[in-house]
Ligand code: SF4
Ligand code: SF4
Ligand code: SF4
């Protein structure tokens with residue numbers, strides 16, 4: 118732990134770690150110093166000059182974002198002089214900012230107008246000079262209009278910090294601008310369209326294309342939700358305008374790892390508008406799809422269930438409460454075959470392992486995973502690891518193929534991971550002589566990794582699910598082992614469901630039952646062999662195409678509930694949009710089916726979800742040879758994630 | 771000598787690979803410009819691939835320095851000083867003269883690469899204002915519009 122410093126800010130006694138800047142120190146006691154260019158977790162650059170504060174003994178005001186705390190400092194963040202200074206700074210910024218706030222849709226999140234009205238400056242006292250220009254770069258995601266840019270550099274820094282490095286400061290002096298070289302397109306510069314740059318832009322220079330023309334942000338309603346598109350389960354903030362979803366932001370929440378969303382999480386809602394959203398049940402009769410009504414569809418299903426030999430599957434894309442509702446339904450109707458799709462790629466122990474946070478890790482050991490923003494394989498994980506490394510954490514990579522993160526790793530060892538983990542585990546328990554470390558043999562490199570592990574305070578092993586047990590065997594109890602699942606609520610499903618009584622998920626999918634019901638979007642491409650297949654999901658795609666009956670389901674932002682994310686944390690979703698007419702929730706469906714089957718269903722209460730989410734086994738133990746063989750090959754598993762990439766790539770063509 | 775190399779190696783250990791590569795950019799740009807007379811986009815792309823740095827890094831360095839050119843340059847470069855002293859002594863008229871005779875705007879080069887017309891902020895001999903330089907070798911002080919026309923005709927003789 119860093120030692121602390123005591124100082125006084127606006128009369129408040131403040132105690133913060135050495136190295137904290139005044140802006141963040143003030144925030145700890147609720148004092149908000151105006152700022153336009155400061156970007157959390159990055160070094161202050163002092164570009165905008167609006168965070169000026171006075172310090173006793175200093176002749177002139179200094180910028181709070183670049184000044185570090187010192188013992189016994191006396192800081193004043195508000196005074197007549199500071200107000201006048203800030204007003205002048207704003208006056209200068211506004212002199213090169215288009216005087217068109219009246220029409221600007223960013224009002225509501227624009228920081229410039231926020232401060233302009235706080236310091237009561239309507240229009241610059243200087244004559245407006247236009248600098249920069251609107252950029253011609255047609256794409257479905259990001260609109261750039263550099264006339265609005267105030268050169269805070271946040272977009273450049275965030276893109277660099279997460280390792281994509283698309284944007285740069287170009288030119289100098291009055292010609293200084295921010296953008297891509299020689300006005301080339303974002304796409305040609307390797308942009309992944311994650312939208313982080315839009316997220317941090319304090320003004321209207323960068324904006325999301327889908328929301329253009331959909332009113333001013335001040336009128337938007339914002340609701341917390343979670344992206345359910347991959348195992349990262351990124352927390353989101355969903356903005357709606359007149360019940361329509363208009364944009365998605367990353368949820369900036371101090372205790373979450375990521376303020377990052379990939380293009381799928383941020384723009385996916387918009388990309389999928391072209392796909393066929395189900396708003397009425399469909400049935401297939403003699404090979405032809407027909408629309409049907411709910412009564413008929415549910416009657417057919419209940420008759421199938423009455424015949425017996427049925428199975429139910431919860432996918433990792435539905436919420437905890439929905440999984441429990443499915444379990445309640447199974448129990449009441451005595452359908453004993455109930456399983457979850459996460460079991461296709463991870464063991465129950467791996468999924469139920471205790472929660473852990475990457476945020477605090479000073480050493481990350483990445484096993485068998487190759488996250489990549491460019492390929493959109495766990496893109497948020499890639500961004501998080503890169504920003505952790507930027508902030509000083511060390512990285513060790515164990516994999517059998519070269520990874521995109523290898524260049525950032527302190528140690529990268531390429532070989533069969535289970536074998537490497539065994540060798541690593543042996544080294545980790547020994548004292549390693551210094552002279553071994555200079556050598557370049559594989560043994561010496563493993564020893565180097567073990568040495569890093571021994572020195573780390575908070576090591577975290579992060580692995581592909583198949584390597585969970587090998588990781589646990591390698592390290593025992595120092596540092597948690599986290600598996601990265603492929604579905605957003607994989608861990609929730611494992612925690613909510615009882616262990617399968619009869620057939621497991623793979624057996625159910627391979628024809629173990631005559632009638633099979635699947636709740637939620639199934640992993641794409643899996644061939645389901647069953648006599649009669651029922652799928653309930655929002656879109657008509659994937660496994661639904663193999664079904665006999667397809668039922669519509671709500672999208673994540675149309676429901677309230679929780680998931681357990683990859684770090685084992687419970688995350689909340691709040692309903693932001695109404696469930697469209699014709700769509701029924703899972704609970705409605707179970708309840709109506711229950712009635713038809715003559716069963717009374719008693720739903721589990723919300724606190725049961727929380728209890729189940731906290732139900733964790735005893736600390737992990739080393740076991741010999743409990744190797745877990747996933748039902749899906751690694752290639753198939755990674756392919757699931759590539760589907761996401763396809764969605765984005767197609768939209769850019 | 772030995773001490774120095776020890777310092778060097780210590781410095782190198784604190785530099786990350788990325789910093790070492792970034793330090794290379796300017797040298798590389800000089801080499802490219804020497805060969806091509808400007809920085810062709812294709813060369814910069816190759817440089818970014820070779821150094822495994824983003825094109826953003828390369829362009830942001832290149833565009834910071836006035837000495838690096840992103841466009842092909844003419845065989846001759848006429849540079850009109852528009853610094854304060856020259857400005858008050860008539861630089862705007864001088865510049866206009868060149869613009870008219872060459873039919874080029876400041877910063878432009880003719881398609882056949884005969885001449886590039888540029889401006890600069892103070893050459894450092896304000897006593898001679900207004901000042902024009904040709905190919906950074908010849909410094910013409912106290913220049914008049916008539917002389918400017920002559921210089922233009924000499925640098926880029928056009929058939930009548
Ligand atoms: S969208 Fe993402 S990758 Fe593209 S420029 Fe913005 S921050 Fe960089
Ligand atoms: S585009 Fe936005 S974030 Fe980027 S420098 Fe300009 S104002 Fe700042
Ligand atoms: S990384 Fe995964 S969970 Fe996060 S926004 Fe992208 S698709 Fe959604």
Ligand code: FES
Pocket residue numbers: 151152153154155161162163164165166167168169180181182183
């Ligand atoms: S926030 Fe400190 S100078 Fe911009």
Ligand code: FES
Pocket residue numbers: 851852853854855856857891892893894895896899901
């Ligand atoms: S202003 Fe032209 S030489 Fe100084």
